[in-house]
Amino acid sequence: MTASVVVTGLGITAPNGLGTKDYWSATRVGKSGIGPLTRFDATLYPAKLAGEIDGFTPAEHLPSRLLPQTDRVTRLSLVAADWALADAGVSPADLPAFDMGVITASSAGGFEFSQNELRSLWSKGGEYVSAYQSFAWFYAVNTGQISIRNGMKGPSGVVVTDDAGGLDAVAQARRQIRKGTSLVVAGAVDALLCSWGWVGLHTSGRLSTVNEPGLAYLPFDDRAAGHVAGEGGALLILESADSARARGARVYGEIAGYAATFDGREPGLRKAVELALADADMAPSDVDVVFADAAAERELDRIEAEALVDVFGHRGVPVTAPKTMTGRLYAGSAALDLATAFLSMAEGLIPPTVHTEPADRYGLDLVGAQARTAEIRTALVLARGHGGFNSAMVLRS
Template identity: 55%
Template structure:
């Protein structure tokens, strides 16, 4: 038995067989991919409440999402929006994989989600009832709807998945941590794991809770508010939504898949340890070692792209330390969605898998002008067709959580009319 709990020699090849997306770029993986390739932004002035009295005006909201269209009506008043979004994404991920959980052994099906601040909107409404009307107006579901693990429980209950289930609270890094845990569970006897994350921080309480961290952009122009690696970078834009992935063993799966989870690693940068080098470069190297790959095998890096100059410089240094200056194409499609907290890294992983299948590196939209010392080969202006075969996804969560996931291409993708013409996208060696 290894230190990770995986029996020696038992590690299985974990593949992604279904993708479910609920994001500011659209509901459904195809709509999201179309928007990414077209550079269609989902950022705009907040509409879920009046943001006039708040320093942050811009966010990424899921367009046209109505909970009643995706989940049973009885669940809506019992759960928060972050769970509504998750139930919709999880259903799509199962449908996309053509999986009927009821036809599989229930104790061999798992659910692993990422969570950040939990059900803030539900909690806010219940606190309003408490302070305005009294304790008798607080509903029984306040005890569970806000909870970090509420989504895991609801997805598990809805689909009869009674195997290993859990939640990882590492904010933006959580989506990668959930996928790393999904791979581990397949090596310990699970047949299938739904893994991913969603978040719904766009309510007054949720927004105020994020303001104290000091990373949010206060620029009111959606086109200028979130510019990672740019000389005018001033913070990030918050967003809601995320993605779920159906993860199965390649040995069990006979149909096609989007790609494989090849390597994973995590680390931590606690603030009191100032003066020590950031952990990201080490995490990247360990993820590559776990995948048994050299840096030259990586075809594209999906950056964390925090949006603050110091954090962007730290990430750029880590990438160039491992790959060399301009040594690998780097992209950050999250400029179209904002940072989705618990949902962000899972959405990046889904986007990376779609990119590998299509042979396209999506661009970082927004007309960025990288700083002179950036040192990265940022994919700008339009997608680049270089047919990458592996992708590295990076994520850093509030407080120091740091994760990296290496993905390998599969034999399935979602085609889009927005994919670049062979003559426009440029050429490069396959990686």
């Protein structure tokens, strides 16, 4: 149960870059994908900005038979999985079906598909509702469609822990690899940018209603007014280190430690960090960068900052929040942060936290508008889900 588990492939769909190359090219220089919401008319809603993915044409990437049965989130997930497998140099057809699994996280499932079918129900009648509605809305649909497309019949599932889900899904994949599964596709993609999803997101009271893209999402800043929602995320290919070595795979790094707690107050997040470091057999001084949850809500920012200061000391480690360029992608956010951390390690570059002017009172060494060069051997990624989910994951190059 202690085998080293590594990441050999990345598949990224993000508002500031479709595909790993475009995403990293934008992120390393601080290019934001946040702007006015265009997928529907948001005029009457308080929040009018989002991180939207532009230029994604599903028919260019997927067979036509899949399009009528899939929501946007599933199409993005299928493409991210394809890219991750290609990046890892893996052809699923060459591997035993029961040696491969799929574990994803989701915050909502196929909301836009359901919205369109409900519109048909109300306006035309039940006979006009697609039979695919029976599963296209479901939280587990991304796991199911990826597994079917790639013939993956090993341990699979879905995790529903809001923004913490991306880390929790990868952690579950790590457990399955340690139990003997050869390969697991893991991570998360979310897409809630439809009018039904938008109503639901507003109920949290945490969406920023600032209409200037450069001022809307400012974590650890005295001007913080909530987060901007976005769509997308990342899927990763996990294998045992021995398996990756045997096939000569390129390795991004290791999932070295993980922990989760359930407590929305101060001790919960700090405890998750401490337990993740213990799981990785590391001291706080070993960590080279922290990828913050970065809620951009003053009380939540305070809790996160105090947890980091308690563990690492005042300005003890560089902290970054590249999600200020994409918005919070819900389950997809933490998975994208994992991918970003591996790309940071490869280049020796900590991506910026755009627009934010960090308040001194938080005591953080927040990487600002300019990226920072550094030798990065170990990264800590944090994520919190609404209601008290806390997750922490330690990555080692």
